[in-house]
Amino acid sequence: MRRYAFIITILGIIALIALLNLQKPIQISPETDLRDLLQNQKVQLIGTVTEQTYSSITLDNNLKLNCKSCPDYLNKKIEILGIVETWTTIPRIKVLEIKT
Numbered sequence: 001m002r003r004y005a006f007i008i009t010i011l012g013i014i015a016l017i018a019l020l021n022l023q024k025p026i027q028i029s030p031e032t033d034l035r036d037l038l039q040n041q042k043v044q045l046i047g048t049v050t051e052q053t054y055s056s057i058t059l060d061n062n063l064k065l066n067c068k069s070c071p072d073y074l075n076k077k078i079e080i081l082g083i084v085e086t087w088t089t090i091p092r093i094k095v096l097e098i099k100t
Contacts, residue, residue, distance in 0.1 A: 025081055028063075034091035037084045043093060044081050049073045057095070067095040076100055 025044040026037070037043065047059030052074050057065045065080065066087075081097040 034063075034084060034093070037091070039084060039086060041084045042081070043084060044079070045093075046077070046079045048077045049075060063093065065093045065095050067098070070095070070098065073098070073100070 023042055025042040028034075028043050028045040045059070045063065047061055047063065049057055050060050051058040052070070052072065055066065055068055057067050057070060057073065059065070065082065066085070077100070079099040080093070080095055081099075082093040082095045084091055085094050086092070
């Protein structure tokens, strides 16, 4: 009985990981309101970096992104893959991947 439970558990974990990785990100435009998106939803956006600090990046469409110790992308056009998170009722995007 334990053997069957273990096998079913492993198959369930594999199915959940596959669902997470195969989910396509939502394209965000400058007009998109982040409050309309779900928490931990995968998003993709393109923009030019106008302001950068150690822990955040601001794009030309005034979107703030959380990015810990990112390289210097100031005044460069980047493509970002991230997830939506809320910090004190302010929705932000946590960066998972950056392409130049």
